Amino acid sequence: MFTVTQVGSWPRSEKLLGALAERQQGRITRREFEALADGEVRRAVALQLEAGVDIVVDGEQRRDNFYSFLTEKLDGTRLMTLAELEDRPSFRQTLVKLDVPAEAIKNATCVGKLARREPLAVRELEFVRTLTDRPVKVPLPGPYLLSRSMWVKSLSEKAYGSQEEMTDDVVGILRDELKELKAAGCQFVQFDEPVLSDVVFAAKGDATKFF
Amino acid sequence: MRVGVHMCRGNWSKKDGVHLSGDYTPLVGAFEQMHVRQLVLEFATPRAGDIDVVGRALAGRELGLGVVNQRSDQVETVESIVEKVERALQYFSPAQIFMNPDCGFGTFAQRCMSDERTAVEKMRRIVQAARVLRERYH
Numbered sequence: 001m002f003t004v005t006q007v008g009s010w011p012r013s014e015k016l017l018g019a020l021a022e023r024q025q026g027r028i029t030r031r032e033f034e035a036l037a038d039g040e041v042r043r044a045v046a047l048q049l050e051a052g053v054d055i056v057v058d059g060e061q062r063r064d065n066f067y068s069f070l071t072e073k074l075d076g077t078r079l080m081t082l083a084e085l086e087d088r089p090s091f092r093q094t095l096v097k098l099d100v101p102a103e104a105i106k107n108a109t110c111v112g113k114l115a116r117r118e119p120l121a122v123r124e125l126e127f128v129r130t131l132t133d134r135p136v137k138v139p140l141p142g143p144y145l146l147s148r149s150m151w152v153k154s155l156s157e158k159a160y161g162s163q164e165e166m167t168d169d170v171v172g173i174l175r176d177e178l179k180e181l182k183a184a185g186c187q188f189v190q191f192d193e194p195v196l197s198d199v200v201f202a203a204k205g206d207a208t209k210f211f
Numbered sequence: 212m213r214v215g216v217h218m219c220r221g222n223w224s225k226k227d228g229v230h231l232s233g234d235y236t237p238l239v240g241a242f243e244q245m246h247v248r249q250l251v252l253e254f255a256t257p258r259a260g261d262i263d264v265v266g267r268a269l270a271g272r273e274l275g276l277g278v279v280n281q282r283s284d285q286v287e288t289v290e291s292i293v294e295k296v297e298r299a300l301q302y303f304s305p306a307q308i309f310m311n312p313d314c315g316f317g318t319f320a321q322r323c324m325s326d327e328r329t330a331v332e333k334m335r336r337i338v339q340a341a342r343v344l345r346e347r348y349h
Contacts, residue, residue: 001305001348002296002341004334005275007217007251009315011323011330020320047331052338055309065319099224104321139315142216182212190215190251190275197220200237 003054008066008139008190010044010059020064024079030072037062038127045131055135055188058128066192067141067149068106073120074173076112076159077150081105085152107149110156114169120177122184135187140177142191146170149195215249215275216242220258222318225282227256234260239268251275253313254295255287266302274303277313278340279333281324286332292340305348310337 012020016037023033044059063069064079071079082095083102095102121138128136141149147167150156160166174191181189218238221230235242235252242250242265250269253259254277265274276299278292292310299308316330317323325333 001308002344003309004337004341005309005311006334007275007277007281007311007313007315009317011317011325011327012320013327017320047327048334051331051334053334060315060317063320066315098229099226100229101223101319101322105223105319139217178212178214186212188213188215188249190217190249191247192217194217194219194221196218196238196241197231197233201220201231201233 005053005055005137005188006048006057006059008057008060008137008192009063010047010057010061012061013040016040016061024064034062041124041127042131045128049132049134053134055137056128056132057137057139058124060139062124064106066139067145068108070108070120070141070146070150073116073118074108074114075117076110076114077108078111078155080107080109080152082107085109108146109152110150110159110166112159114150114159114166114173116173116176119180120173122177122180125181125184125186129185137188137190138181138186139190139192140174142193143167143171143174144193145195146174213249213273214247215251215273216245216247217251217275217314219253219314220256222282222314222324223322225324227258227282230256230258232258235264236260239264242269242272247272249273249275249309251277251309251311253277254299255280255313256282259313262298262302266299270302270307273307273309274299275309275311278310278337279312281312281314281316281330281333284325284329286329287336289336289339289343292336293343296340296344300348305344310341312337 040061
């Protein structure tokens with residue numbers, strides 16, 4: 001009772017942020033990045049265990065953000081910044097007003113037929129399980145979030161006739177992931193659906209919409 | 212395997228006023244239709260409104276209760292966390308209540324909401340509050 005856990009992400013060190021940038025620019029290999037990230041996850045998990053949490057997370061240390069990381073795992077995606085996605089001056093002004101770092105927030109944009117090259121989070125889970133016997137929570141981007149964020153009409157409609165058609169593939173990918181996480185012994189999967197708040201709390205054409 | 216859904220009103224800036232605001236009333240219908248065991252929801256920020264809205268409609272689920280605000284540098288007191296959980300106990304049993312921050316400490320890698328020392332301190336306070344609560348409601 002009163003189980004203590006986290007929502008998912010943990011602050012990244014300067015070292016990790018540097019490696020992430022180098023990885024995105026192709027200046028270090030994936031293997032080099034993962035080796036460094038292993039150390040960062042080790043520290044994030046050790047700090048949680050010291051604090052006494054009951055369900056541990058890996059702190060999303062390997063992820064650029066909670067949904068953009070899919071570009072590492074899925075065919076048919078491209079990592080793009082908000083600034084690249086939308087360059088209308090009015091939109092840029094909105095982002096400035098909302099304190100949204102348009103260059104730093106990245107999106108996994110659908111640019112082709114979506115298919116899993118590898119599991120989304122099974123490796124994250126397996127690594128944490130080598131560090132502790134405590135249950136592990138794995139956060140995944142939710143299907144509604146992805147249906148909204150991945151669809152960029154001019155780029156996505158080459159592969160899909162409609163946003164709904166793309167979403168069917170997104171759901172299939174997430175279902176496969178759930179099955180594999182369960183088989184790998186995951187105790188808790190959390191789907192992140194921040195865009196739900198956008199639907200109900202932002203008025204139509206509201207300046208706070210950026211998804 | 213437990214499946215949950217997390218929803219929040221934005222976590223990209225420490226300027227609280229830029230994020231969305233409103234209680235869970237317009238989302239209750241959608242939550243009711245989701246086949247998930249747990250809802251992981253913001254409640255530390257006053258922008259999330261009161262627990263009663265969720266408590267009345269969704270008391271059959273587990274609640275991942277947001278008890279600290281990861282965007283604030285001020286570390287919450289154990290008492291304030293205990294108090295928040297006790298409000299939720301009007302609707303949820305101790306087994307149904309999970310205690311967590313409102314959202315991640317670093318949703319976007321380049322925009323962390325807390326430094327690591329503050330994040331650790333906040334998690335310690337949640338653990339301390341859970342101990343007080345387990346003592347009180349075992």
